[in-house]
Amino acid sequence: MMVWIALVLVALMLGAAVLVLLLDNLVAAIAAASVVSLLLSLLFALLAAPDVALTEAAVGAGLSGAVLALGLRRLGLIDLGKREDSDA
């Protein structure tokens, strides 16, 4: 049972890691890196390492994404595409 869960998680993680390199939009690449960290924290929880899972979820998925996105805003490279109407 756990083998199938681990297989799905590892496949999604490797797919997201490849997407980081292939996506053109840098905001999407940062989001894919956060997805890699999130799935990695789930794998850590599966490996009986709750401390490490908590740290990876807080730092990798949260803080690292925030730092990279703030740097992107300061670099002026945020490109969210065209939107017809904006809400809030």
Added chain:
Amino acid sequence: MPKHASILFATRMTTLLIGLAAQLPLGMTPMGVGQAILERAPSETGSANIVTSVVLAYRGIDTLGELAILFAAATVAGLVLAPSIHAGNEAKARPRDDAGLVLRAGSDLLFPLLLSVGFYIVLHGHLTPGGGFQGGVVLAAAFFVSFLARPARQPSHVGIVLIEALAGAAFIGIGLAALFGGGAFLQPVLDKGTLGQLVSAGSLPLLYLAVGLKVGAELSGLLAHLAE
């Protein structure tokens, strides 16, 4: 050219690592030091979380090195990002008005919740999974969310730096107190208490409190520097 060379390098490195991993006793690791620590940690340190006792009591010097590296990275990032002489006026053109209603109301609701969750994680580091680093990140997130909602009302940088410096000095001070008390540097002192209580495990919760405050102040200062 770098594409082909890098793919060749990745293939060969993957083959090497898979060949190495096939020979390791995975799943049945012969734990020498780990087994000894698992048997002795609850009685020697008094904490229910054995990873906490490894991080603070058995490998306390590594935690001190990690705090030093975080301090160096945050300080140098603040120095690098300080407004330079040549920046001029175009760097200050970022709008300073408040965010929308959703972000303002959400941050007002989230700020006390995040603070209490962060302090809970920091103080219960020796009983449940958690500790100083995780709780420090949650504390930094609390201050950063309120900064995102109202960019004009910045937390004072002097206060953040003061908290960080005092917390770091408190960590080293507790370690030195153990040194002068007759033990080794960063050896856990104070009474161990009963396993599983909040007030137990000697100086380990105090060390984690210092670590949590230092990491929280440091990361919120770093995020404030990056955001403005």
Added chain:
Amino acid sequence: MNPPDLISILILGGIGLVAIGAVGMAVSRHLLRLVLALAIAEAGANLLLVLAGYRWDAVAPILAGAGATQPMVDPVPQALVLTAIVIGVGVQALAVALLIRVKEAYGTLDIRELKTLVEHEICGAAGIAPPESANAPGTRQPYPVPAASRESA
């Protein structure tokens, strides 16, 4: 191991992450994508470290009470990975700060354009012609001789 078990899947996943990170660092043209590939490689290395301390049917190293304990996983690699994750985010923050300064100084983050800009800057500061022009050292002009040997010879 004929049926794919948990540990071999995770080992392959960890090695795959390290390989994807290494290839990304070598191939990427934008400096921010290089930082992202570094973050992926660090995540793969942390996974391999935690995997080194895993035991079959062992529980997390936290005592839930004063009862009979089951075998637990190795706590030492978990403590090392705790440190490694936090250091990784510190390195990424510093890299992003340096990237902001590079963008302000040179105006671009593409490594090919940066290579030409930095070469031109160094050649301009040294007083010799840049490598692409016809007057570059070695094509038509002799190499600039250091001042000390110029006086002796």
